[in-house]
Amino acid sequence: MTLKKSTLLLLILSISAQFAFSQGYKVKTIVIDAGHGGGKPGAAGTYSKEKNVALQVALKLGKKFEDEMPELKILYTRKTDVDVDFYKRADIANDAKADIFISIHCNSMPDRRVVTGYTKTKSGKKVPKYGYVKNSITSGTETFVAGTHRLNEQDVAIRENADIKLEKNYKQNYDGYDPNDPETFIILSLFKNTFRDKSLKLASLIQDNYTNVNKRVNRGVKEQGILILQRVGMPAVLTEIGFISNPTEEDYLNSASGQEEIVTAIFNAVKTYKRQTEVN
Ligand SMILES: [Zn+2]
Numbered sequence: 001m002t003l004k005k006s007t008l009l010l011l012i013l014s015i016s017a018q019f020a021f022s023q024g025y026k027v028k029t030i031v032i033d034a035g036h037g038g039g040k041p042g043a044a045g046t047y048s049k050e051k052n053v054a055l056q057v058a059l060k061l062g063k064k065f066e067d068e069m070p071e072l073k074i075l076y077t078r079k080t081d082v083d084v085d086f087y088k089r090a091d092i093a094n095d096a097k098a099d100i101f102i103s104i105h106c107n108s109m110p111d112r113r114v115v116t117g118y119t120k121t122k123s124g125k126k127v128p129k130y131g132y133v134k135n136s137i138t139s140g141t142e143t144f145v146a147g148t149h150r151l152n153e154q155d156v157a158i159r160e161n162a163d164i165k166l167e168k169n170y171k172q173n174y175d176g177y178d179p180n181d182p183e184t185f186i187i188l189s190l191f192k193n194t195f196r197d198k199s200l201k202l203a204s205l206i207q208d209n210y211t212n213v214n215k216r217v218n219r220g221v222k223e224q225g226i227l228i229l230q231r232v233g234m235p236a237v238l239t240e241i242g243f244i245s246n247p248t249e250e251d252y253l254n255s256a257s258g259q260e261e262i263v264t265a266i267f268n269a270v271k272t273y274k275r276q277t278e279v280n
Contacts, residue, residue, distance in 0.1 A: 025198075027100055027274040029073040030065065031093040033228070034058035035105035035238075038083030043108030045250035050106040051081065053253045057241060058104050060263045068267070090231035100202065100273075101236035102266065103228055106253060107142070108245040109135035139246045140217030141210040144238040145199035146229035198235035202273045206239055209265035216242070239266065 034055040036042035042050030055078070062074045075096050077089040093101045116131035203221040211218040219240075229236045241262050242249040252258035 025099070026278050027072070027270070029075065029096050029098040030100045030102065030270070031075045031077065031096060031098040031232075032058045032062050033077040033089050033093075033101065033103040035103060036083070037078050037081055040083050043106055043244050045108075045244035045253075046247060048244065048250060048254050050108070050244055053106050053241075053244065054104045055079075055081065057259050057262055060259055061102075061104070061266055064263055064267050065270075069271075086228045087231060089228055093232045093234065093236075098232075098234055100270065101229075101232045101234055102270075103236070103238040105238060105240050106242060106244040107138075107140075107240040108243060109138045111135060134245065136246050139243050139249050140219040141207065141242060142219035142222055142240045143203040143206050144222050144224050144226055144229065144240070145196065145203050146236065147223040147225045195233070195235050198273075198277060199229075199237055201277065202235060202269065203237045203239075205269035205272050206237065206266055209269045210262075213268070214261045214265055 036051035111132035112135045115128045117129045210216040
């Protein structure tokens with residue numbers, strides 16, 4: 001094949017892939033992932049643990065979807081205080097061919113190292129003594145999407161989920177299309193970009209709701225190499241709903257009204273996302 005022909009075919013395949021994906025994209029199945037669990041408590045506040053707060057919010061969020069949008073299928077990576085390996089969490093979402101993956105976590109600042117006093121050595125030299133104090137000041141929400149680096153694991157997940165869709169379309173339209181062809185990688189990267197764009201959109205909507213409606217401190221949308229997000233072949237976010245290390249936020253995170261605000265923020269973000277991304 002000449003370069004010109006292969007470029008043209010690639011262009012056609014690429015456009016078709018994007019078209020096929022955006023045409024097919026409907027939010028039907030949502031996986032809600034409560035961070036940590038069991039022997040992995042996550043961050044700890046003065047009196048509460050991240051794993052418990054995350055689970056409470058995850059269950060309430062799921063219930064709100066079940067009550068108000070019964071047409072959606074809601075799956076949970078855990079519904080009790082158990083530890084689930086991160087690859088198992090991703091498998092649940094990939095096996096279900098979920099359309100959105102939402103992971104719920106609480107943030108924490110590490111203790112700060114401070115000088116607590118001085119001691120004198122035998123030679124009379126003053127040496128500082130160090131101790132740790134809790135960093136209880138930092139507050140706010142932030143939502144992560146998979147970073148653009150280290151996306152190899154997501155390649156696998158996307159391939160496993162998406163190439164079936166791709167193959168159906170391409171076997172019809174392009175007889176003899178080879179999924180191992182280098183061109184497949186270009187198409188996979190298009191899927192990856194589509195997932196990334198959608199993940200960023202959902203993350204932004206969640207942050208907008210936290211900030212504009214709930215009046216929380218906005219730490220923004222961030223891209224980071226988070227394994228769980230890299231393993232799922234669908235738009236995915238990890239939302240940090242507040243700092244459990246901040247006493248005011250710990251109270252908010254544990255209160256019924258605080259949890260209701262957080263749940264409503266995520267719920268409304270998903271509703272808007274669904275409306276804006278679905279193409280008929
Ligand atoms: Zn966490």
